[in-house]
Amino acid sequence: MTQSSEATGGLCSVPALLQRNARDFGSKAAYREKEFGIWQSWTWAQAEKEIEALALGFINLGVNEGDFIAIIGRNRPHFYWTMVAAQSVGAVPVPLYQDASAEEMAYVLEHCGARFVVCQDQEQVDKVIEIQDGLHQFEHMVYVDPRGLRKYDHHALHRFVDIQAQGRAAYYEWIEDLKARREKLTYDSTCVMLYTSGTTGKPKGVVLSNRNIIETAKNASEFDNLNAGDEILAYLPMAWVGDFIFSVGQAYWTGFCTNCPESPETMMTDLREIGPTYYFAPPRIFETQLTNVMIRMEDASAFKKSLFDYFMAHAKKVGPAILDGKPVGFMDRMKYKLGELMIYGPLKNTLGFSRVRVGYTAGEAIGPEIFEFYRSLGINLKQLYGQTEASVFITVQPDGEVRADTVGVPAKGVEIRIAENGEIYYRSEGTFVEYYKNAESTASTKDGEGWVATGDAGFFEPETGHLRIIDRAKDVGTMADGSLFAPKYVENKLKFYPDILEAVLFGNGKDRCVAFINIDLTAVGNWAERNNIAYASYQELAGHPKVLASIQSHVEEVNKSVAKDEMLSGCQVHRFVVLHKELDADDGEMTRTRKVRRVIVADKFKDIVDALYDGAPQVSTTTEVTYEDGRKGAISATLSIIDAKVQAVSTQKVAAE
Amino acid sequence: MNDMSSEGYTTADGRKIGGTLMEMKNITLRFGGVKAITDISFDIKEGEIRAIIGPNGAGKSSMLNVISGFYIPQEGEVWYQGAKRPQMKPYEVARQGIARTFQNIALFDGMSVLDNVMTGRLNHMTTGLFAQGLWKGKAEAEEVENREKAEKIIDFLEIQAIRKTPVSRLPYGLKKRVELARALAAEPSLLLLDEPMAGMNVEEKEDMSRFILDVNDEFGTTIALIEHDMGVVMDLSDRVVVMDYGKKIGDGTPDEVRNNQAVIDAYLGVSHD
Numbered sequence: 057m058t059q060s061s062e063a064t065g066g067l068c069s070v071p072a073l074l075q076r077n078a079r080d081f082g083s084k085a086a087y088r089e090k091e092f093g094i095w096q097s098w099t100w101a102q103a104e105k106e107i108e109a110l111a112l113g114f115i116n117l118g119v120n121e122g123d124f125i126a127i128i129g130r131n132r133p134h135f136y137w138t139m140v141a142a143q144s145v146g147a148v149p150v151p152l153y154q155d156a157s158a159e160e161m162a163y164v165l166e167h168c169g170a171r172f173v174v175c176q177d178q179e180q181v182d183k184v185i186e187i188q189d190g191l192h193q194f195e196h197m198v199y200v201d202p203r204g205l206r207k208y209d210h211h212a213l214h215r216f217v218d219i220q221a222q223g224r225a226a227y228y229e230w231i232e233d234l235k236a237r238r239e240k241l242t243y244d245s246t247c248v249m250l251y252t253s254g255t256t257g258k259p260k261g262v263v264l265s266n267r268n269i270i271e272t273a274k275n276a277s278e279f280d281n282l283n284a285g286d287e288i289l290a291y292l293p294m295a296w297v298g299d300f301i302f303s304v305g306q307a308y309w310t311g312f313c314t315n316c317p318e319s320p321e322t323m324m325t326d327l328r329e330i331g332p333t334y335y336f337a338p339p340r341i342f343e344t345q346l347t348n349v350m351i352r353m354e355d356a357s358a359f360k361k362s363l364f365d366y367f368m369a370h371a372k373k374v375g376p377a378i379l380d381g382k383p384v385g386f387m388d389r390m391k392y393k394l395g396e397l398m399i400y401g402p403l404k405n406t407l408g409f410s411r412v413r414v415g416y417t418a419g420e421a422i423g424p425e426i427f428e429f430y431r432s433l434g435i436n437l438k439q440l441y442g443q444t445e446a447s448v449f450i451t452v453q454p455d456g457e458v459r460a461d462t463v464g465v466p467a468k469g470v471e472i473r474i475a476e477n478g479e480i481y482y483r484s485e486g487t488f489v490e491y492y493k494n495a496e497s498t499a500s501t502k503d504g505e506g507w508v509a510t511g512d513a514g515f516f517e518p519e520t521g522h523l524r525i526i527d528r529a530k531d532v533g534t535m536a537d538g539s540l541f542a543p544k545y546v547e548n549k550l551k552f553y554p555d556i557l558e559a560v561l562f563g564n565g566k567d568r569c570v571a572f573i574n575i576d577l578t579a580v581g582n583w584a585e586r587n588n589i590a591y592a593s594y595q596e597l598a599g600h601p602k603v604l605a606s607i608q609s610h611v612e613e614v615n616k617s618v619a620k621d622e623m624l625s626g627c628q629v630h631r632f633v634v635l636h637k638e639l640d641a642d643d644g645e646m647t648r649t650r651k652v653r654r655v656i657v658a659d660k661f662k663d664i665v666d667a668l669y670d671g672a673p674q675v676s677t678t679t680e681v682t683y684e685d686g687r688k689g690a691i692s693a694t695l696s697i698i699d700a701k702v703q704a705v706s707t708q709k710v711a712a713e
Numbered sequence: 714m715n716d717m718s719s720e721g722y723t724t725a726d727g728r729k730i731g732g733t734l735m736e737m738k739n740i741t742l743r744f745g746g747v748k749a750i751t752d753i754s755f756d757i758k759e760g761e762i763r764a765i766i767g768p769n770g771a772g773k774s775s776m777l778n779v780i781s782g783f784y785i786p787q788e789g790e791v792w793y794q795g796a797k798r799p800q801m802k803p804y805e806v807a808r809q810g811i812a813r814t815f816q817n818i819a820l821f822d823g824m825s826v827l828d829n830v831m832t833g834r835l836n837h838m839t840t841g842l843f844a845q846g847l848w849k850g851k852a853e854a855e856e857v858e859n860r861e862k863a864e865k866i867i868d869f870l871e872i873q874a875i876r877k878t879p880v881s882r883l884p885y886g887l888k889k890r891v892e893l894a895r896a897l898a899a900e901p902s903l904l905l906l907d908e909p910m911a912g913m914n915v916e917e918k919e920d921m922s923r924f925i926l927d928v929n930d931e932f933g934t935t936i937a938l939i940e941h942d943m944g945v946v947m948d949l950s951d952r953v954v955v956m957d958y959g960k961k962i963g964d965g966t967p968d969e970v971r972n973n974q975a976v977i978d979a980y981l982g983v984s985h986d
Contacts, residue, residue, distance in 0.1 A: 091868065203869070204923070206930055206931075322873050
């Protein structure tokens, strides 16, 4: 644990890595962003100048060492520069989720006491202005996009380029100060503070040091042989630790190029144009892409459709084996090559995956069919398991040992221990320093020896040494008869069906399980269109008898598969309801990273849960909803409750402790 | 609050409005025996957002068509940039820096959004058909420059994601936005919007309102708009002309118009029950 910075050649901070990159990869692209229809790019040398100007501007504006600078915006080079400029002057960057509501923002800004906020445009500026009176330390705001802001009071509001220009103008005044501040950074200085979305309670500020980030970035880059020639597309929220590790940690460690999309809507086009070699996406994105491909193939001509089906069946048979380097017969190989030419290649090109060398998915379990689909195309998609407190990496799948149901072996430099109750503990160089201003939570999460409780329950597969995750440890419970209750396990199985977007299982302490289901509007809507089913709203479609029947068949399939698992056979779904609204972060039912907040959902829809248990055939309910602009409204509905067939379980085994 | 002298004024939110850009003097327009517009006079000042409102059939669109040179009034004069405008063809009016959008979208359906926006640049192209066909020298430089301008507008109106999509595939609300983009691409000094919010839902209306305000703020474009939605008009515009049966029955700030008894009777107060 006391490894010094010698291991990284004296490069003990991100600004130090920037200096090295500007020197060693000076003329290589560091950032690209599509703007005005063209990819604009900045080399490492240019990026270094931009960041320096901004850092000088910050000093000029009065940023002190130890200050917090909040960053609110979508992935743009300007915000990555802001992070590094903040670090260069000894301040701490705090990226926020840009779609957070004003209250959530107010909490975070007040908690860290940010004196400065750098944000994207009028929308964010307005949000901060709305809450600034309640923020004691807040002083200055900087914005990138001036549109609509001309008339605003500018005495504490500054344009990004103006701050840089002031920095350049004051170069000789502040450059020595900047150098001195940069020199002072050590391996243990704070690199970034990230707020975890928190499935329960208020968000917590996770403090990550340079050691955490650089060691993790180094280990992970070595593991996958990442180098300066790699390309990534930065499109996931900047407040999320993964984006920080990929787009800052690894990008600065290896010197690869970070590409920023033109707008969130153009992400898929931009992905295709850039053709990243290193790619990360949560399962949801892979799912959506696959759904889109399948929908479009449904509309294709019969010939194309049959060609697609034929070669995809072959890919399913031999694709993953070829990718893993396992022996495959000559004819099969030839046929796969032909398929590559006819189907796989063009498809990968359309999806933007032609050049992907290493792809990761994490955050949630991914459906085996989805996972296999991408791997069969020859895309090296792998899973990893991680969390903010670990600077992402806990376990990761090595090439050639990739499976849908495990999350791989411990990442380099990570030790893992499974506690008596099945909870996973880890410790590594990437282990966070502390929760900011929350010693209590720090102590309850990280013990004196540096072991961190993940809150997830899991076990190592004896034969392969791979970790398997069962569920959140606190969500794992027991049913009335003492059998194990692991909601996530069943929910994931349900969510693997394309027309089910979200599922929530209840049953802790009860004699049987019941579930809430959210339909996927894209998939079900398309199905409705093809089957001439008219609907006027989400609510109407969700309550359509045919939709309910197809969901019922999915639930019963899942019950069959759950029944086979002797530990979890008690978790079969006896009754379920298809909800009249999508669970949404704006209503507090989910986190910003789209994880269900179980307790809140159970509480908010208590009437429905009760109806599920008391045997009523339907339930009338009224639910409050929050619109994007913060206004509230209510929707009411009468939902039918459906009984699903469950499988008889021969010997009800009590779960092993 | 507003000093409405002929030489400009300052709005409530602190914008400086300049001198008269266009002045309509005693306009009368007849179609055979039908009088669409009767003796109307008003002015549009540089940098302001000027609305023309009125019930159905009041003659609003006819008025806009007079401004854009589509209709030639039988009586009255149109003064533009300090000079009386002679009879002109619409394309000549366009060359004078007046661009417009249409009530019933008039885009090139088969062309992409980008190409549609590029057509708005037509009056800024000087090279001939032959030179552009060869794509050499000046023609190339010109196209690059025009594309840059078009892209700035695409960025401004946030339609990057549909840049290459054929217009026929777009929903109504986006088509309206593309029309605005094409009109803006002409870099007009006067922008005419014919019912920019018609048929839109609340969210689309909010977006469109923001774009109109931003266009005015960012490019300093003078805007004259016709609109049905009273709420929108009152929020957006600096001054409002109210028409009824081809006559002007009110003219002033939104507040003045709102309290004008003639206007209330003719428009706001009429019950259809």
